[in-house]
Amino acid sequence: MLNSVINLFFPKVCFACHTLLNDNEFDVCTHCRNDLPVTNFHFNNDDSVLKVFYGRVKVEHATTLFRFEKKGIVQQLIHGLKYKGQQDIGVFLGDWLGGELSTVKEYQDIDLVIPVPLHEKKLRKRGYNQVAKFAMQIAAALHVEYVDNVLLKITNTESQVLKKRLSRWSHNDELFNLKNKDLIANKHILLVDDLITTGATMEACISVLKQANNVKISIAAMAIA
Template sequence: MLPAFLADLASLVFPQTCLACAESLLRGEDHICTLCRAQLPYTDYHKLSAPQNPLARRFWGKVPLQHTLSYLRFLRRGRVQHLLHQLKYQGQREVGLVLGRWYGAELTTQGLQPGFDLIVPVPLHPRKLAKRGFNQSDTFAEGLSESLQVPWSATALRRLEHTDSQTRKNRFQRWQNVATVFEVAEPHTIIGQHVLVVDDVLTTGATLEACAVALLDAGCRAVSIATIACAEH
């Protein structure tokens, strides 16, 4: 670690900027400035029981989930959209890591940490993974893992098909698009376990639902989900 005066000098010559607002970071700020962190649109869904959690209601009658969690609200042209764009398309992996660490600390404070046995990110198809270079959900899983002290696996779940973009599909079309594309690649890692499945954004929930079904069918004891952000339903 650099001495404080060298760190200050380096920040003057090579200033780091906030990944949400592009303003210069102060010493001690971690990729996102204090002001942006304070103004992020938090959901606080982890503080709500299932009947009061509007996100949980999206999955009622579809798949049984232990916890339905999302850190932030996705608002168009807002800080969260900008952060996710930095993560997915600008290669800023630190966005997922930092938000995962912060959310993991929140979940630990709420007493949810002991319930999870394994964190599994929604996988990309190998073709898309090769094109993008990394899976943005892996970074969120890694950050959560650090704070929750729960192992994570990028290989437990596998995507079998390269599906079309979900962007312009309705909920039924999204479900048809992903209903059979996931399988458990390492059953021994998930049998009898409570698995936390994580992704970047939840819209209709079709992708996470398909992952949860595959995991439960393969012998999971329970499945929960968590995303960086969720879109309004």
């Protein structure tokens, strides 16, 4: 009865389609959940994400939870997370992917989880890093440390969606900086982001993280375009 009263005044709606959730539904309605384009890369030994980085940077393992489809459910979720303050979406997706990765042997030796950072100006404007809670939940599921004071973004870039890869990252080493590198020496890092398109952002991050001694890097993201 208490839940019914709470839902009357603070109705729970689906993060994707915004319809009212039933009592046995959480975060995303059953219909949207069934329609989500799940990849299962980490269960099927699928190297689709790894192929994005072949010949560019060394990556141990790589996966995403979903495939990104323009105007699809995943786009709605990421948009809500990034621009509408719906940070619970990050928790929901982090619990989902983290729970799955905790059962996959390739991710059992992860030592810590690092989110792709925002520049401090964008962080102040938005109020949060949209990847943070996603990464925190994955770290919790893997029983490892979440670290956000090592990789810093030092260049405030504009939206890169429509720019070609070669023009967007002509100076990768000027985008990110490494601090406290001794904290990650000899560690297996899981680098986490929301969306992988060309892989240029991850590539820039990995190049900087590799400045630390003897690090291994794997990748996880919400979706791949």
